[in-house]
Amino acid sequence: MCPYCPYNKxxxxxxxxxxxxxxxxxxxxxxxxxLGRIEVPSIYxxxxxxxxxxxxxGIIIEIIRDNFTVSGDLYIETxxxxxxxxxxxxLLRYGFSLISLGVQSFNEGYLKLIGRDYTAGILYPAIxxxxxxxxxxxxxxxxxxxxxxxxxxxxxxxxxxxxxxVDQITTYPLFTFPYSTVGKYLKLKSxxxxxxxxxxxxxxxxxxxxxxxxxxRVSVWGFKRGDLPRYSxxxxxxxxxxxxxxxxxLPGVFYFNTxxxxxxxxxxxxxxxxxxxxxxxxxxxAMYYWLYWRFYDTYIPKRRLRELFGSRDKxxxxxxxxxxxxxxxxxxxxxxxxxxxxxxxxxxxxxxxILNYINKVWSLAMKEPWPERVEI
Ligand SMILES: C[S@@+](CC[C@H](N)C(=O)[O-])C[C@H]1O[C@@H](n2cnc3c(N)ncnc32)[C@H](O)[C@@H]1O
Numbered sequence: 001m002c003p004y005c006p007y008n009k010x011x012x013x014x015x016x017x018x019x020x021x022x023x024x025x026x027x028x029x030x031x032x033x034x035l036g037r038i039e040v041p042s043i044y045x046x047x048x049x050x051x052x053x054x055x056x057x058g059i060i061i062e063i064i065r066d067n068f069t070v071s072g073d074l075y076i077e078t079x080x081x082x083x084x085x086x087x088x089x090x091l092l093r094y095g096f097s098l099i100s101l102g103v104q105s106f107n108e109g110y111l112k113l114i115g116r117d118y119t120a121g122i123l124y125p126a127i128x129x130x131x132x133x134x135x136x137x138x139x140x141x142x143x144x145x146x147x148x149x150x151x152x153x154x155x156x157x158x159x160x161x162x163x164x165x166v167d168q169i170t171t172y173p174l175f176t177f178p179y180s181t182v183g184k185y186l187k188l189k190s191x192x193x194x195x196x197x198x199x200x201x202x203x204x205x206x207x208x209x210x211x212x213x214x215x216x217r218v219s220v221w222g223f224k225r226g227d228l229p230r231y232s233x234x235x236x237x238x239x240x241x242x243x244x245x246x247x248x249x250l251p252g253v254f255y256f257n258t259x260x261x262x263x264x265x266x267x268x269x270x271x272x273x274x275x276x277x278x279x280x281x282x283x284x285x286a287m288y289y290w291l292y293w294r295f296y297d298t299y300i301p302k303r304r305l306r307e308l309f310g311s312r313d314k315x316x317x318x319x320x321x322x323x324x325x326x327x328x329x330x331x332x333x334x335x336x337x338x339x340x341x342x343x344x345x346x347x348x349x350x351x352x353x354i355l356n357y358i359n360k361v362w363s364l365a366m367k368e369p370w371p372e373r374v375e376i
Contacts, residue, residue: 003115004143004174006362007047008245008259016261020244021056023268025063027242030273032067040068044233046077046100054082054090060242061094073097073136075231080126081118088133098231099130100139100170106160107153110146114174127164137167139222139231144202145173145194151205158206162213168224168231169215171206173199173347175355200344207340220296220343220350235293244274245365252286254279256361260369276370277361284315291316295329295346299337 001009010016043064050057064070076096078087080103091099105111108120130138140161144154154171161169173194194202207217215223218230234247241248244264246257258264258276267274281289287309294300309316320336323329328342338346357376364371 004176005048006175006358008362008366009048010261012052016265017053017056019265019269020261021053021059023265023274024060024242026268026271027274028060028063028067030268030271031240038068040064040070041072042075042236043070043073044075044239045096046075046233048077049079049082049102050076051078051082051087051091054087058090058094070095073229075233076100077102079118080123083126083129085129088129092134097135098137098139098229099135100141100231101127101130103127103140103161104143105146106157110149110153113147114143124164127161127166131165137224137228137231139168139170140166142169142171143174144171144206145199147174151202154202155205155209158209162210162215167226167228168218168222169210170219170222170231172221173202175351196348199347203344203347204340207343217298217338217340217343219298220338220346232297235297237290249281249289252281254281254289256365258369259362259365263369276365277374287316295338295342298343299335302331302334302336305336 001011043061045057045060061074074094074096075098076091077100078091080101083101103123104114104116106120106123111118111120127138127140142157142161144157158169158171207223210217210223215225218224219232219235222230222232224230234249238249238251240250241257244257244261245259248255248257255275255278257274258267264274290308291300294305305316320329320331323342324331327339328345329336329338331337360376361374364374
């Protein structure tokens with residue numbers, strides 16, 4: 001398992017896998033019973049490596065389709081070592097049309113350092129296979145600011161992805177979460193987040209390289225070429241998360257399922273929603289939450305801002321005036337768009353605020369299946 005990965009993860013356990021599938025199917029049914037056959041405009045399967053259990057994945061998609069009206073695209077995350085002719089045929093048959101590969105780096109040394117289970121040699125054939133399989137959009141995830149990595153090396157990874165013809169590149173600086181296993185992983189043990197100046201220089205170099213090569217920024221971390229649909233995850237205005245540790249955001253409420261796989265199975269099979277932590281979202285919080293994700297998307301559609309918040313958006317407007325004065329965003333008739341400088345500062349905000357919050361919620365939820373409360 002990826003030692004740097006901060007998400008909810010457990011080692012594969014055959015005895016848990018079967019009941020876990022049943023529990024997910026039961027959770028889908030519960031939502032169906034509560035909400036009816038609602039329209040589902042997109043399905044995202046990730047993070048992590050859902051293609052580990054590719055046949056079970058097919059059953060989950062089938063049951064979602066049986067219970068809801070799926071009207072939009074299906075997105076899947078995977079890893080280069082899970083790519084072969086058979087898995088690609090299956091993913092396409094299930095209806096996935098946008099795919100993301102967790103490549104992380106093309107450099108053998110860094111792959112070893114971060115504990116990937118493949119060598120650089122498999123990356124070219126794997127990416128080429130995915131590219132010619134027939135997906136609408138192929139994204140690759142890369143990481144930068146790896147321990148000891150130079151700007152030249154980071155750019156060299158981006159260059160290789162571009163040369164291979166991928167449609168989208170998402171590239172994250174290495175975050176080190178105090179609670180994640182990174183601290184216990186010998187090779188990364190003493191690794192700290194790179195300092196702001198280094199991250200700023202690397203981010204700028206990556207941004208400029210992508211732009212010169214015909215890519216444009218489509219999220220804080222993502223660059224895409226052409227007009228193909230963008231590979232994206234929780235940037236939706238509302239969503240329902242299925243599975244242990246999944247988050248859901250519905251009007252007025254944000255909640256997490258229990259992170260414990262066994263507790264999730266117990267609750268779901270007993271026909272209870274496995275919700276462990278729940279937070280009411282006030283109108284003003286909803287407004288900022290929406291704003292954060294639109295900025296993450298790199299632009300705010302002005303019309304949608306007015307539709308959703310009407311005259312309540314005065315506070316936002318004041319904030320935007322300040323952001324414009326600081327060169328963090330610009331605006332035209334229809335959009336308020338994040339600048340390259342704005343994207344970097346949003347990234348910093350993510351570090352110091354969001355990561356802090358993730359750290360509190362995740363570290364508690366990973367220890368206690370049903371936490372009493374968490375203060376953020
Ligand atoms: C949910 S993960 C996807 C994993 C991918 N599907 C796989 O199986 O390899 C999304 C991406 O976040 C990035 N990531 C994960 N942990 C990170 C960390 N601690 N710092 C920076 N980026 C991280 C990686 O690029 C990863 O591919």
